[in-house]
Amino acid sequence: MSPSRVTGDYRPQPGGYRAFHPAPLPPDPPLALTAARVRLLSEADRAVAGLDSVTDLLPDPDGFVYSYVRREAVLSSRIEGTQSSLDDLVRREAGIEAGRGSDVNEVSNYVSALNEALAALAEVPVSVRLIRAMHRRLMQDTRGGQREPGELRRHQVHIGAEGTGVGGAVFIPPPPDAVLDALAALESYIHAEDGDVADAPLIRIGLAHAQFETIHPFGDGNGRCGRLLISLLLAEKRLLRQPVLYLSLYFSRHRQDYYDHLQATRDRGDWEGWIDFFLRGVIETAADARDRARRIVRMREDHRDLIVSRGGAAKALRLLDHLFRQPYVSINTVAERLEVSFPTASRMVENLEQDMILREVTGQQRGRIYVYQPYIDLFSDR
Secondary structure (H helix, E strand, O other): OOOOOOOEEEEEOOOOOEEEEEOOOOOOOOOOOOHHHHHHHHHHHHHHHHHHHHHHOOOOHHHHHHHHHHHHHHHHHHHOOOOOOHHHHHHHHOOOOOOOHHHHHHHHHHHHHHHHHHHHOOOOOOOHHHHHHHHHHHOOOOOOOOOOOOOOOOOOOOEOOOOOOHHHOOEOOOOHHHHHHHHHHHHHHHOOOOOOHHHOHHHHHHHHHHHHHHHOOOOOOHHHHHHHHHHHHHHHOOOOOOOOOOOHHHHHHOHHHHHHHHHHHHHOOOHHHHHHHHHHHHHHHHHHHHHHHHHHHHHHHHHHHHHHHOOOOHHHHHHHHHHOOOOEEOHHHHHHHHOOOHHHHHHHHHHHHHOOOOEEOOOOOOOOOEEOHHHHHHOOOO
């Protein structure tokens, strides 16, 4: 049972409703570190370390990251109601027209926002400045793009069922004039010196994510931005050398528990319940990523062996490696990528099609497109 604490207060607003003003982190009194909770934290730390060691063994860790980031973009955007799939995204990136254009834009922006923010960490720490830049990229040319991308909100928002007014809201975050101070306090907490076990990196990341969602600093995109914040903090605190731990699928599978635990931190000060939920998510998600990494290694070796057994040349193996970065290809792109003639590229693609490594998707005689479907399936969550 969590200790009695105040994590903020609901203050009356001119419109007749009450908005929540969060108290700064860390929790006061401090997080209760029971023996069970310390064991859970240790298990989560081991899970993250194990994932780090597995990605070291990948023949192409950058390729794995490339695809894993895209999978996360799809899953995180799906929580917000976006219907685009991983297949839609890689088709768009390959220059193939895909449906649900605005949805694909949102997912593509997520990939760009994460990549740009991770690159910026070399010079800029996780901060209000970086979060605003990340949000600006995230919301560019999207349905929420009219809601001042990168700008802290200037109006009151509320959380509840679609169409529900502020009077029927499940939760009302702080008013606009309190957002900047709340974010500044969160930034100070993120970069405070480590103390005891209650300041362990994973605990601090879990608390920071929940506080960000409580502040809800933007007019739209707060959920996606808050999930990106987890990835940035994992990278900044050097818990992972490759950005391959994402909790969106876990949050989606346990959506109501996710919302309930967040609300319990506000209403009852139950940070313990939230942290337990978060650490279990880290453990489950790290195990999933380790499994996918191992399956990729096995699939790559199986397909390389199949190509070699058929007398495949080194360039056919290079094509296979390219497919792990871009699963959609045409004969022209193969010829350009491998610097071979069109007839040679055509034979290579035909051989991979016969081996059921590639599948033609247009049904046309000209302008044919081929997909590395086994790889798409590895990263798909249906």
